[in-house]
Each structure stands twice: as structure tokens, then as C-alpha cells.
Amino acid sequence: MVRMLVRSVPARKRARGLGKMAEEIKSNESEVRRNYEAFRQKLPELLQTHRGKFALMHNAEIVEFFDTAGDAYKFGLKNHGAGKFSIQEVTDSSVDLGFFTHAVVERSV
Secondary structure: OOOOOOOOOOHHHHHHHHHHHHHHHHHHHHHHHHHHHHHHHHHHHHHHHHOOOEEEEEOOEEEEEEOOHHHHHHHHHHHHOOOOOEEEEOOOOOOOOOOOOOOOOOOOO
């Protein structure tokens, strides 16, 4: 017969861990929101100079442009960590990039 020793994590520790996780998620959402707004404001100009490229955003600034979303993602993970950056395609039409985000130029009618 094999006995297994199971140690449970005290409730206080679990609660602290969950609280920290919630703060991290909130921080990541805030980063993406700031990046999106900064990108949206710069998009008309970027369409003239970087159409079709992927902009890696961090702290509401464009860090670098890439030819593929995958290259931008690898660079972002390596240099900024998961959830600490976002990627936007420079395009005037909305493109669904899965968990990446996108912005489009607002046109007046």
C-alpha cells in the first residue's frame, strides 16, 4: 500500500496568492488599455509609414515594429514578460489576432 502525504496550503496563503493574481491581471489589463489608446492616437500617422507591420507596445509607447505578430510576441516575452506588452497591427481595417488586440482609424461619415 502506498501512502500519500498531502499538505494543504493554509487558507490565508491561498487568499494572498489569489489576491496577488487578481492585482496582476488588473495591471495587465490596464497596460493593454493604455497601449491601445496610445496606438489608436498614432494610427493615422503610422498608416503612412508602417502599414502592414506589427507594433510592439509597452508603457503606452511603440517599442519596435515587426513583420509578423509572432516575431513581435517572442520579442515582447523575452524583453517585457507575459502580460506586460501588447501587439497592434498597423492597418486601417479591423483584424482579429486572437489574444492580440487591434485598433482601426475612426472615419467621419
